[in-house]
Amino acid sequence: MKKPVQPSKNIFLIDDHDLGLEERTGTYVLTARDLTLIETSASPSVPYLLNGLSHLGLSGDDVKYIIVTHIHLDHAGGAGAFLEHCPNAQVIVHPKGMRHLADPSRLLAGAKAVYREKFEALFHPVVPVPNDRLLAKGHGDTLEIDEGCLLTFYDSPGHANHHFSIYHPQANGMFTGDTAGIFYPQLYRKGIELYIPSTSPNQFDPEKMLASISLFRKMNLDCLFFGHYGMSDHPEEAYQQVEDWLERFLQEAKSVFEAEGDLRTQTAVLKNRLFDRLKIFLQARGVQENDPVLELILLDLEISSMGLIDYLTKKI
Template sequence: MSQPKALGNQITLIDLYDLKMPERTGSYILHAEELTIVETSASPSVPYLLEGLKNLNIDPKDVKHIIVTHIHLDHAGGVGLLLESCPNATVYVHPKGKRHLADPSKLIAGARAVYGEQFDELFDPIVPVPEDRLIEMNEGDSLKIDEDRVLTFYDSPGHAKHHFSIHDSLSNGIFTGDTIGVYYPQAEGLNFVLPSTSPNQFDPDAMLNSLEKIESLNVDQIYFGHYGRSRDPEHVYEQIRFWLPRFVEVGEKVFEEKPDTSFEEKSVAVTEGLKNIVTTHLVEQNIPSNHIIYNYLDLDMKVCAMGIVDYLGKKEG
């Protein structure tokens, strides 16, 4: 495994090897009087997180706060398992996600429906979080973790309704989960970001509203759930505004050309359309078509396509 990466402002990034892939999903460790972790990924990633804490000479018993930006399993699926090693920690979650961490049966059923036989390898076990260790954070709520460090929570739907983003006063940065996209460090030098339009609560208008809210905070850096930090927020906003309508347009074209096909068939067609426009762009930016980034994009475009088809299907009514 890779060594934890210091990002300055007493923040360290630990690679969690989600889906056994490096630089896909990470946890941020905030070294403060009240030690804080942002994101846990799924349960198979928890050993990487614990090993990262060990490399930082951190005893899990010293962790006070664990924050999940939203309850999708690649961000929060491991939180219950992690808590077993962090007996003094409290979990902070969006009000619309709290009950699903306490009783993950619907999360499990939904993931099993999508991933089938792969579920156990990807996500098992999903451990319930005791209700007395869960705290909801609403719009504008704050958490003081050090004398000069406050975390402020902002409701930020678009990717999911159970999503918040967290502003860190010390770094003037914000932890955005998936709200304003996925950052691909594999595209060296490009600062490359694409929207994450996964099912089943994707809403492009809400996503742009959340982007505007984040933009109004004038942050200096963005900490993504996938994966790492951008110190050029304006370029991030620009890319989401560029790609989001194009992603939706690909879906609309498929609905127009294949109106009577199944969800699965539409999803396959949208996946191909997304891969085509993204690959064309990257090749123009001198990222060859055999580059490792396409291993990440293949999976992400499939998930994005399903969210777009789901959104447009609901819109058609």
């Protein structure tokens, strides 16, 4: 298993191997007086989390707070299972997501509709989080994890209504979950920056997403910590690309949606159109047809296409 990397002072990143893929979803470890983790990914990621902590000389006993930016299973599905290894920890979640961690039945139904036959292998088990170990944080609430280190929570809908982002003052950075899009470190190491919006079902709202990005922009952040995947110290580039790609995503989605076809057909056609546009963008920057990152991008676009068609369906 890979060792955690250190993107910033007192902040480490564990690769959760979400969906069995490297650099897909990550857990941030904030080494402070009150050891704090941000995101858990799904339950199959728990061994990677425990191993990553071990590499840092830590264990589940040391964890004080487990923060999930939102309750989608690739970010919070493993919270209950991981909590069983963390006897001293509380799980912090947006107020709108709190009840779904305590009773994940509706969350499971939604995820099964998206992932269908793949669900069990990717996400099982989803363990409820006991009510007495849940803590809600709303917009503007804070959490002191060390002397002089006060995390601040900000509502950041767009990807989901039950989404907050977490500001870290020492890094002058924001843990953005999925609100500010997806970052591909595989490309960044080749000198290519790509940030695309994450528009998965079923609460995607482009206007809210743009408003959340506007909030981040006004804060003059030095860096962004993405749920997918890693840290970028080029926030403005990320904002601009996500805004630009969001416009293109919506244009293509509206074109596909206006054509005949059932939901599954529309989603498949849209995924392929978006993938073609992104391949043109990347090939112009030297990315080869057989680059493994394209498989990861195609997976992301499949889920995002579902959300775009779902959004348009609800607007009728």
